[in-house]
Amino acid sequence: MSQAEQQGARANVLDPVQLVRIEALHRGFLFQHLYTVQCLLSAAALSIKRVNVESDEDVEVQFEGRHIYVQVKHRKESLAWNDIEDAVTRFGELRAAHKRGERSGEPAFLIVSNAAPNGPLAAKIAATDWPTDVRVDWPLADPDTRILPSPQASLLEVAKAAGQMAEDLPFATLAPETLVWKLAGVVSLAATGEYEHLDHTFETAKLPSLFEQLVVQLQDLPLPPSPYRVQEHEPDLLTGDRVRLIVGYSGAGKTSWLAQSAQHAPGDLVYIDTADTPGAALANTVAREVAGRVFETGHRLGEIFLPGASGREVLQILSRRLAEQGQVVTVALDNVHQLSADDLMGVIQSARDMRFVLLGRPEGEVPALEALLGVAREALLGWAPDTVAAAVHEEGCQGDAADCQRLIYLTGGLPLFVLNAISVAKSDYDGSLKRLCADLARSAHTREIAQDLILGRVFDRLPQAVASVAELLSLCDAPLTRGEIRFYVGAARGPDQAVFDRSLRHLVSQGLLQVFANNRIKLHDAARAVGKGRLLLHGAECVKARQEALRGVVQKSLLESWHPAKLSLFLRLTGEVGRLDVLVEMATEELFHEMGVWPEVEAYLVHGAQDDAVPPDQRIKALDGLAFADIKAGSDRAASWLDQMDALITAHDLGAEERLRVGMKRMSLLASKGDRRGAMRLVTDLTPVVKDLPSGHQRVFEYNVACAELALGDADAAAKRVQPLIRDYYELIGLTPEMVIGNNAPDLSQMLKEGTDVDDVKHLADALDVLAKARDAQGQPSPFARIHALKFYDLARAPDSLFRVGQDLVDQFISKRDFDGALNMMEAIVLPQLRQWKLADYMITVRSQYAVVLAYCGRFSEGEDEMARLEPYEAGLPSRVREELQSQRELIAQLRAFGPPPKWVPPPGMLESLARRFGKEERIRDTPPQPARRKIGRNERCPCGSGRKFKHCHRRGD
Incomplete structure (x- = not known):
């Protein structure tokens, strides 16, 4: 397994300590x-x-x-x-x-x-x-x-x-x-x-025959690829079930999985490729192969192969003989989709004491086999992002975490499809996975890839009505309920309900349709790219009409059951059908920028902001969203967007709210560049403007001023300004700091005042975050402020801020030598949230920080292994991130060489005292003021107790 990813399993268990013991065993x-x-x-x-x-x-x-x-x-x-x-x-x-x-x-x-x-x-x-x-x-x-x-x-x-x-x-x-x-x-x-x-x-005398027996059993089974890359949640070969049915398209890696698993499986395994085996000869073939490989030469085989006995009779005798001797034999039959279900059932019923692993494509009589055998088909789930990154790196291509995840969405992660796409990226795109994925998503790639050929043939064999349903479903990459899909197909003028229901059954039998919990369905990722390419042949107007129909269904589904995947789909469809008005309204909402969906809509907003035909109120909102995103990312483009906003305000005499929007963003930009005079001038200019606006605007203004003061080094002023805001926001949402202690986001959601605006929850978290940073700068760390901010970000569904504050909190634990606290924060909160939100921007930084935390906890090998798993991503990362990863590797090496500093152990009752103090009159302060810390020289010994120079120890994280 990513260790997410594998890493996913580790953080998802109920008892991580028990998992460590099991792994060690x-x-x-x-x-x-x-x-x-x-x-x-x-x-x-x-x-x-x-x-x-x-x-x-x-x-x-x-x-x-x-x-x-x-x-x-x-x-x-x-x-x-x-x-x-x-x-x-x-x-x-x-x-x-x-x-x-x-x-x-x-x-x-x-x-x-x-x-x-x-x-x-x-x-x-x-x-x-x-x-x-x-x-x-x-x-x-x-x-x-x-x-x-x-x-x-x-x-x-x-x-x-x-x-x-x-x-x-x-x-x-x-x-x-x-x-x-x-x-x-x-x-x-x-x-x-x-x-x-x-x-x-x-x-010892019997070892040569044992070696020979193993060679005979395995040498006809194709060797697995080297290196063999494990698929996600890869099933075990032997589970105790008598019959297994492994189904997948060509390229899913079924035979490779079998060959790799056979190397580790105890007992006898007989592999038979049935591709060219006539159904009538199947029983004889299986009997001959099993007897020849399991029994030694002359081992009373004459009693088994009786003259005139049919293949099924021989299998019955052979099966009984194996049972009498206590031998467990597994027969792996490949390409079973080419066999008659009756012939295969006859073999399985005759060999009652043998186990069978059946491999086949989702076609032929595989659906009949599934029904007759009473077994559920199993599928290989494809490669995880780390595995894709390793394959990309090995081929000399470049792709970051988002690119690897995108390639999985486009190919289903099936090994052959992924490798083929990477080879096309290498030959036609100068190794750029990002450019290849962009073309694959638009069906604009010029060379036909294996996925097109293999799944194209599957589509060609579908009845026309079934193919039309599959093409419609290719526009939807988020699971929707069967009822929602039925409504969409009807709105898109697809087949009637009876044909629709039969089409879904047919698509499931062909492995093209995936079924999820709560009766939700989605076309297989690998099939979507092919289906969308076929749909585009109907013309742009036809595609747009179907996108409009799907967008309406997804919008209603979001209101009933929110999910990040559905939000991403809705935004993409909104841009594709030209609904800029919806996008600009969302782009001005802070929570919109928290979801990791900005890349889905940025290009649409850039186009709309430059289009004179778009109304000025929409253009300025588009520019506002672009400026916010670039200020957040530290991009120099932000100033250009703000200049265009000023020009629109002047040209169209827009109101106070627009002036406040651009003014606050310019103030933040100037403060980030250290321009105190310019930032404070804007504070003075905007103060009378904001007085005539609603109280919510005034709170947001005060928060932004506090951020500017903090950026300019005025921590005392920022803390003083933000504390009244925190009290106001607590009152608005109907909570107190005492109520937050001991409760997590799901509990707090039940305690909120009725009608609470989620923006107020987010703003409270923002204010607590500013206070925590100000206290750090004052030398008065405030861990409870960050912990509470983390809970409110979770409650507000603001993952970007959640990861940022979570990582800050982990750093704070490390600086205090509370390494166990840092590890618990990572494994209990940050990593599970990363798996849920799958924000590619944080995947590398969070996991590399986790590796450092493991090293501080003395788990050096695990930390080094995690960093090794991130190495294939580096070619596609910005230089700043690559330098950070190198610094973290050096830190882990130093911790291994010299050992981590001594762990901090809290005095008895200290945490309880802090919790009580946090809820007192001043509420947000959880430690008394401390004298300003003396600046530590680079060549002095680090105060953490490691014995190393400060420049080689904790100064690295400054």
Whole structure:
């Protein structure tokens, strides 16, 4: 998995601590099994007689006259005495059993670890009372006394070492890593004791036949691509279900998934490509392949292949024989969409004791199979953004997080479609993923891609009425209810209801329609691009009429059930049908700029602002939205938009509200550039203007003045100005600071005064954010102000501000050395919100900050892994962000080298006292005033206690 992304699963669990324990447990088992594989592969060279797994010890290696008991440990940090204390005690019991004659051979004891002993354990091992027959081995230990294979520092390194051993075996037709992972699965199976032929024991004399058996099982299965990139929520190969049905288009990666999963799956797997197999011969083919691969030559096969027996009769006998011997065989049949459902059902019913994995495209008799078997089809979900970014980077192309997510929307994330699109970007677009996606979205690409060819043929085979419904649905990229879709199709003059209902069933059976919870449906992302291209052939007027019909449905749906995806679709449709009046009204709303949908409408507003035919009141609103966005982004274009607004106000004698809009934005712009005189002149000029406007405008003006004062370094003035605003906004929404403590956004939404304007909630959060920044500048940090701001931003659905303040709060925790608090803030609030909103602008910065927090918490490897996952995005990022990522990598390296500063532990009762103080008369102050902090010199020791110079430690974050 993104770790979002994978990362998504981590932050979504109920108990993150439990997840960490589970992950550590599985890492330990896998490390143990891979080390056992190394022992098996070196058994002949080392004259080993047998290898036991999970018996008295993790691994037992028996030589002639010698018995070595091995305890295997995988640790994130150094090996400590408490990690092995129980094992050493158990070694004493085993030693005594050998002395009593209950065990044969001379005993020896070995502790194998990927990590070196820490200082106290190393001293204990070197002490004279350490048992002479107990050895601790790790990657950098003295190799001269080593008998068994050398341990490695990580799971990947031990797998690589085992692969190098496998290269010496005489099986050139099988990739060494394939044999290693298959052996690891067999070791795992042996450890369970479920397989009587491998009851915890591997006899060296039987290993060659085991290796040969694995080669015979796997060498006909196509090798997975290298590197194999895992798809999102990829299913396990073996789940215990007798029949599985994996359905997807060509390019979905079904066979690659099977080949990769087979390397890790225990038990026997027989792969058969049925593409050219006549249905009547299917039973014979399956029986022959299973018998030939599972049973040894001459293993009473004559009793199975009776003269004159039909294929199904042979399968019945073969299935019973496998059941009697306790063998579990999985038969993977590829391209089952080309088979008759009756022929396939006959095979499955005859082989009642075998398991089947059926792979096919969503066509032919796959829908009939689904109904007859009573199983739900499973689909591979495609690549996650991190995976797409890695593929883009490998091909030398460039794309940021938004581009990778866009490519997934356009291709469904299906591996073949993604790779083909990347190759077109490389050859035709100078490696620019952004330009390719822009053309794909408009069906303006000049070269036909694999997606067009494969899914074009699927559309060609659809009945005309069904194809027309699919084309209509191609305009909608957000799931809508079946009723909403029916209304849209009717408004767009599509088929009648009966045909519509049959069309939906047909599209589901073909895999073109996705069904979500609450009866919501959407055309498959990969199919939308093809369907839209076909719809464009009907002409621009036809397309616009259908966009108008869909826009009306989406608008009503938004009012009933708000969702970011529907908002994005509505805005895009609004621009495409030319409704600038709607866009400019929304562009002047602050919350509009919080949603991450600005790229959807910016081009429409730029065009409208320059069009003299557009009414001046709409043009000035378009310019207002453009100026707001550019001031927020720090773009120099903002001044140009403001100049045009001034010109419109003068030319058309617009009113006080328009003057206030442009004046406040220019004041903010001047303050951000340090122009105190210009900013304060505007404050003076606007003060009489705002007095004649409603109180809401006056509050917004006061807030903007406070922001300007803060930007100019007047923290005291900003704090003094914003505190009355905070009290006013609390009163407007019917809450108090005390009511906020202990309640989150869903709870607070139930406590708001009836009729509360969501803008007031957002403005309260803004004011609290300004206060928090002012307190920071005064040396009086106010964590509760930021925490409350975070809750109100969540309540107001203002994700952009939520992430900004959340990251500020994490930085504040770090500066106070409350690393656990920073980690909890990240995993409990910021990362889950990132998954919900999917704002590409924050994906890189939030995750890189998370990596730094992990390092401060001592989880260096996890932090480095997260930064490695972000590396493929860097080519498409601005230089400023690339420099920030490099700085964070250096910081993580320093934290690993020197260790993080000591963690801060709050004195008993301190947090409760702060909470009480926050609700008192002054309310927003949660700590008493502190004297101004002395400026720390670059070469002085950092006050955090790390022992490093300030310029190499916390000054990096200034």
